[in-house]
Amino acid sequence: QKEVEQDPGPLSVPxxxxxxxxxxxxxxxxxxxxxxxxxxxxxxELLMYTYSSGNKEDGRFTAQVDKSSKYISLFIRDSQPSDSxxxxxxxxxxxxxxxxxxxxxxLQVFP
Amino acid sequence: DTEVTxxxxxxxxxxxxxxxxxxxxxxxxRAMYWYKQKAKKPPELMFVYxxxxxxxNESVPSRFSPECPNSSLLNLHxxxxxxxxxxxxxxxxxxxGQSNEKLFFGSGTxxxxx
Numbered sequence: 001q002k003e004v005e006q007d008p009g010p011l012s013v014p015x016x017x018x019x020x021x022x023x024x025x026x027x028x029x030x031x032x033x034x035x036x037x038x039x040x041x042x043x044x045e046l047l048m049y050t051y052s053s054g055n056k057e058d059g060r061f062t063a064q065v066d067k068s069s070k071y072i073s074l075f076i077r078d079s080q081p082s083d084s085x086x087x088x089x090x091x092x093x094x095x096x097x098x099x100x101x102x103x104x105x106x107l108q109v110f111p
Numbered sequence: 112d113t114e115v116t117x118x119x120x121x122x123x124x125x126x127x128x129x130x131x132x133x134x135x136x137x138x139x140x141r142a143m144y145w146y147k148q149k150a151k152k153p154p155e156l157m158f159v160y161x162x163x164x165x166x167x168n169e170s171v172p173s174r175f176s177p178e179c180p181n182s183s184l185l186n187l188h189x190x191x192x193x194x195x196x197x198x199x200x201x202x203x204x205x206x207x208g209q210s211n212e213k214l215f216f217g218s219g220t221x222x223x224x225x
Binding site for chain 2 (some may be wrong): 031045051095102103
């Protein structure tokens, strides 16, 4: 079993839709949870960062962490064509400088 | 300046060549990273430098040789690579190399080994 599982997609939605992206993980010791967005031929860019369980909102983006279920989500409201990218979840333990990435979900938002 | 700059953007090399990838940041970050990313795969950690000292080597073959000349610069020296080493090589930096820090990535060097 991989440490972090993520559906690779592609996920194709119309403009304006609510998008839900998810990751599951196996190591209950993970404490820091992140979502990165990666456009084609570019480096990943940090979108959301959450410590332990709970929700965090930033504009159209909401990140949720459910540590009891070992499940994290990223919601995108009012999706735009410019949101078309690969979304990578990532997580880490306390006191390490190593991130564990999911495989990434490719999202396509069509006009 | 919140950028991590990588050069070159593209590199084609033969299996007998020696080349170097360069990475630069001016954010005062003290941790710098090399990642390798194959198409449609997540980034894989190769090396971490923390305060200019190599702190993590993820069992990377010796044909990849990292170097951190100072806190702003990170190099990756390449020698006798194999075609399967073709990938996007990403540099990243963070403030001090702690797990709760934001990683800033460069745009990468797309490497093709012929």
